[in-house]
Amino acid sequence: MTPKSCNYDAAYGLFFGSLANHNRFSIISVLRDEKKNVTEICESTGFEQTMVSHNLKRLDHCGMVFSEREGKCRYYRVNEKTIKPLLKLIDAHIKKYCCKILTGER
Amino acid sequence: MTPKSCNYDAAYGLFFGSLANHNRFSIISVLRDEKKNVTEICESTGFEQTMVSHNLKRLDHCGMVFSEREGKCRYYRVNEKTIKPLLKLIDAHIKKYCCKILTGER
DNA sequence: AGTACAGATGATTGTTTAGTCATATGACAC
DNA sequence: GTGTCATATGACTAAACAATCATCTGTACT
Numbered sequence: 001m002t003p004k005s006c007n008y009d010a011a012y013g014l015f016f017g018s019l020a021n022h023n024r025f026s027i028i029s030v031l032r033d034e035k036k037n038v039t040e041i042c043e044s045t046g047f048e049q050t051m052v053s054h055n056l057k058r059l060d061h062c063g064m065v066f067s068e069r070e071g072k073c074r075y076y077r078v079n080e081k082t083i084k085p086l087l088k089l090i091d092a093h094i095k096k097y098c099c100k101i102l103t104g105e106r
Numbered sequence: 107m108t109p110k111s112c113n114y115d116a117a118y119g120l121f122f123g124s125l126a127n128h129n130r131f132s133i134i135s136v137l138r139d140e141k142k143n144v145t146e147i148c149e150s151t152g153f154e155q156t157m158v159s160h161n162l163k164r165l166d167h168c169g170m171v172f173s174e175r176e177g178k179c180r181y182y183r184v185n186e187k188t189i190k191p192l193l194k195l196i197d198a199h200i201k202k203y204c205c206k207i208l209t210g211e212r
Numbered sequence: 213a214g215t216a217c218a219g220a221t222g223a224t225t226g227t228t229t230a231g232t233c234a235t236a237t238g239a240c241a242c
Numbered sequence: 243g244t245g246t247c248a249t250a251t252g253a254c255t256a257a258a259c260a261a262t263c264a265t266c267t268g269t270a271c272t
Binding site for chain 3: 143155156159160177180
């Protein structure tokens with residue numbers, strides 16, 4: 001499949017859907033500053049291993065994290081090029097609108 | 107509620123969840139370049155009015171669109187400050203990763 | 213006040229998603 | 243090869259979501 005033939009719409013859905021889940025967002029957050037293996041992610045987040053693996057798979061799938069094996073462990077790191085500016089942008093948005101977001105006021 | 111007391115995590119979920127839905131994304135897309143009222147959005151997208159209203163409510167709720175009444179109509183426009191750079195960022199990401207995203211290759 | 217147009221809301225239902233359990237694979241050490 | 247640690251996968255169920263339907267509110271015009 002060439003990039004031109006890709007179905008961009010579906011890709012958008014997968015991309016944003018990946019960040020919409022609270023647990024995946026937590027995983028991204030603990031990886032924000034340093035790479036970690038699955039066990040370390042579990043410890044940092046308190047999540048179960050299978051759940052973390054499932055969610056890492058999805059994040060990897062969307063190009064949000066990269067991974068590499070080191071001996072018995074597989075280390076994951078965020079795709080800094082996308083994730084860092086994205087989170088920065090959204091942080092600013094939420095700082096400004098979070099109250100509206102959470103209360104639903106119009 | 108002051109910004110400091112906000113529950114940011116929930117806000118992130120609402121924010122990204124809003125963009126994860128294909129129909130909401132279409133609505134954002136047709137508003138990307140010009141403001142439109144609900145009827146016009148329906149015409150541009152082919153969606154039903156009630157569905158559009160429900161989804162606009164959510165987008166408004168997240169600070170992604172703003173609205174103002176003009177006579178009988180209510181016009182919606184995107185929050186350019188957030189949406190434009192966001193979409194630009196994601197466009198670049200997806201151009202690079204969409205094939206992986208859609209095929210699931212590792 | 214009555215009608216018509218524009219949009220919003222609430223309830224219901226079918227679909228999607230996500231966490232959990234059981235199990236499988238992969239890598240290393242002995 | 244066997245055991246153990248690290249991670250991945252598939253199937254299943256429960257919870258979340260989103261579209262639809264029926265109905266309601268708001269504005270303008272007469």
